[in-house]
Amino acid sequence: MSSAAAGIPALTAAQRVAVVFRREFRSYFQTPLAAVFLVIFLFLAGLFAFNIGGLYERNQADLRPFFQFHPWLYVFLVPAVSMRLWAEERRTGTIELIMTLPFGAADLVIGKYLAAWAFTTVALALTFPVWITVSWLGNPDHGTILVAYLASALLAGAFLAVGSCLSALTKNQVIAFVLCAVACFVLLLAGFPAVIDFLRGWAPVGVVEGIASTSALTHYESMMRGVVDLRDLLYFALVIAAFLVINVFAIDWKKSD
Amino acid sequence: MGAACGEFKRAGRRGARLFGPLRYPPTPLLSLRAIRKQFGPIAAVDGLWLDVAAGEVFGLLGPNGAGKSTTIAMATGLLVPDSGAVEILGLGSPSDPKVRAHLGLAPQEITLYGELTARENLVFFARLYGVREPRRRVDELLARVELDGRANDRISTFSGGMKRRLNLAAALVHDPRVVLLDEPTAGVDPQSRARILELVRELAREGKTIVYTTHYMEEAAKVCDRVGIVDHGKMLDLGTVSELIGRHGGRTAVTVERDGAEERVLTLDPVGEVSRQLATGGVTGVRVERPDLETVFLSLTGRSLRE
Ligand SMILES: Nc1ncnc2c1ncn2[C@@H]1O[C@H](COP(=O)(O)OP(=O)(O)O)[C@@H](O)[C@H]1O
Numbered sequence: 001m002s003s004a005a006a007g008i009p010a011l012t013a014a015q016r017v018a019v020v021f022r023r024e025f026r027s028y029f030q031t032p033l034a035a036v037f038l039v040i041f042l043f044l045a046g047l048f049a050f051n052i053g054g055l056y057e058r059n060q061a062d063l064r065p066f067f068q069f070h071p072w073l074y075v076f077l078v079p080a081v082s083m084r085l086w087a088e089e090r091r092t093g094t095i096e097l098i099m100t101l102p103f104g105a106a107d108l109v110i111g112k113y114l115a116a117w118a119f120t121t122v123a124l125a126l127t128f129p130v131w132i133t134v135s136w137l138g139n140p141d142h143g144t145i146l147v148a149y150l151a152s153a154l155l156a157g158a159f160l161a162v163g164s165c166l167s168a169l170t171k172n173q174v175i176a177f178v179l180c181a182v183a184c185f186v187l188l189l190a191g192f193p194a195v196i197d198f199l200r201g202w203a204p205v206g207v208v209e210g211i212a213s214t215s216a217l218t219h220y221e222s223m224m225r226g227v228v229d230l231r232d233l234l235y236f237a238l239v240i241a242a243f244l245v246i247n248v249f250a251i252d253w254k255k256s257d
Numbered sequence: 258m259g260a261a262c263g264e265f266k267r268a269g270r271r272g273a274r275l276f277g278p279l280r281y282p283p284t285p286l287l288s289l290r291a292i293r294k295q296f297g298p299i300a301a302v303d304g305l306w307l308d309v310a311a312g313e314v315f316g317l318l319g320p321n322g323a324g325k326s327t328t329i330a331m332a333t334g335l336l337v338p339d340s341g342a343v344e345i346l347g348l349g350s351p352s353d354p355k356v357r358a359h360l361g362l363a364p365q366e367i368t369l370y371g372e373l374t375a376r377e378n379l380v381f382f383a384r385l386y387g388v389r390e391p392r393r394r395v396d397e398l399l400a401r402v403e404l405d406g407r408a409n410d411r412i413s414t415f416s417g418g419m420k421r422r423l424n425l426a427a428a429l430v431h432d433p434r435v436v437l438l439d440e441p442t443a444g445v446d447p448q449s450r451a452r453i454l455e456l457v458r459e460l461a462r463e464g465k466t467i468v469y470t471t472h473y474m475e476e477a478a479k480v481c482d483r484v485g486i487v488d489h490g491k492m493l494d495l496g497t498v499s500e501l502i503g504r505h506g507g508r509t510a511v512t513v514e515r516d517g518a519e520e521r522v523l524t525l526d527p528v529g530e531v532s533r534q535l536a537t538g539g540v541t542g543v544r545v546e547r548p549d550l551e552t553v554f555l556s557l558t559g560r561s562l563r564e
Pocket residue numbers: 257296299300301302319320321322323324325326327328
């Protein structure tokens with residue numbers, strides 16, 4: 001006697017993830033948040049690509065400055081996307097209904113997370129005119145740009161996993177935003193040239209490299225060179241998986257408030 | 258109680274061999290066994306026992322803060338009891354997702370997506386439960402809670418009563434056997450209230466088992482087969498309304514009017530008292546005030562339901 005007793009065929013986990021994904025993804029477009037986010041993201045990305053990055057002046061057809069700027073953009077914009085993921089369910093109480101569904105929290109966590117990631121990926125994809133522009137201005141290495149886009153999507157994905165997890169701990173979206181921004185900043189910190197130089201002053205090389213390799217920035221910049229290194233992919237996969245697992249525990253541990 | 262039940266079963270099995278099939282008492286659909294939940298210094302639920310039988314509407318009646326919502330949260334697996342056990346349909350605890358498939362919950366707070374329409378809200382939950390033909394099921398339910406006319410409106414535009422009815426519909430999308438309604442009439446207009454009470458009776462007739470919390474004693478008396486009086490996280494007593502009144506209601510007040518003067522008598526036998534009074538003649542009016550659940554609550558706790 002399982003859910004069949006209630007006259008209902010059991011869904012597969014993938015189907016449940018898909019249902020959650022669809023509602024969550026659509027919900028971005030049911031609030032002004034999506035439009036505001038997209039406008040700010042594209043405006044800032046364009047600003048950096050063309051003005052501050054000096055796309056025209058550098059006489060060099062690549063998108064390095066554009067991609068170099070993404071981690072800093074994400075530190076502020078990803079928390080704006082992730083803050084509502086779970087905090088909103090807590091605030092509205094809908095978490096009580098979805099936690100009485102006849103399956104565990106993992107499907108819900110993954111569905112919501114993938115929707116948020118799909119949304120930021122759409123935003124990122126909408127920067128394609130930048131790519132077209134450099135292609136028109138010169139002869140960039142398209143492979144490098146493609147890998148850099150992948151790196152950028154992975155970085156956003158890692159930040160979103162952190163944000164989703166932190167959003168599960170509170171019903172206050174502002175707190176969720178701040179926690180996520182700080183955590184993402186910390187995740188970048190150990191990859192700062194300044195921090196690395198400082199560490200070099202007193203720590204052995206191996207230790208410095210070890211510390212630097214915990215930073216998302218190190219792996220992001222490594223991919224920006226246009227090389228897909230398995231270690232970088234593994235790093236992002238691990239960060240995402242780890243935070244989503246904690247996310248599931250955080251929700252199971254505190255189902256209602 | 259668990260032990261007593263075990264002994265009964267053992268005796269029953271022996272009996273079955275000697276005397277042919279023996280009827281066991283039916284498994285309760287919802288069984289709370291000495292559940293307890295502490296929040297800091299407050300014992301929100303303090304060793305509460307309850308067995309709800311199939312097809313029964315059971316009312317948990319108690320003032321705000323009595324521990325009703327905490328009890329419901331433990332019955333649905335939202336909270337894990339500090340001690341004690343919850344068993345649903347004899348299948349196990351609601352922390353098991355398979356067991357939860359048989360439960361429908363309408364929480365005390367409205368728990369729907371404000372940016373979605375009434376239909377989208379229900380279809381979302383119907384899909385997650387894997388309901389076949391979710392749209393048909395949802396249309397059916399919307400009609401039952403009389404929201405079919407507003408199906409495509411965002412629920413942020415709904416009145417309190419409309420949201421309540423939709424919240425109730427959301428608890429029913431997967432046709433659960435046990436339905437838990439936490440103060441389903443809080444903050445609603447009289448029409449919505451009437452519709453909700455009617456629907457609860459309908460559901461009971463269809464064989465659903467219902468747990469209904471409220472702090473309105475008239476509602477409990479009207480809609481519930483049995484009522485449990487809860488205060489400070491404890492079940493003070495439970496039974497049918499007349500059982501409870503019989504046990505704790507005390508005496509009935511009979512007021513007799515003669516020549517413009519009134520005489521008030523407290524009695525355990527109102528019918529006898531009235532006939533005695535009528536026999537003496539000259540009676541121009543009789544008023545009988547039966548004790549109600551309010552009186553029961555007062556006598557069990559020493560205070561009123563509405564503080
Ligand atoms: N999450 C919580 N944290 C702390 N105290 C709580 C929590 N939930 C309920 N309580 C307390 O437990 C008691 C019972 O609350 P509740 O079950 O909501 O009562 P009711 O539903 O009967 O009004 C109250 O004193 C309430 O303040």
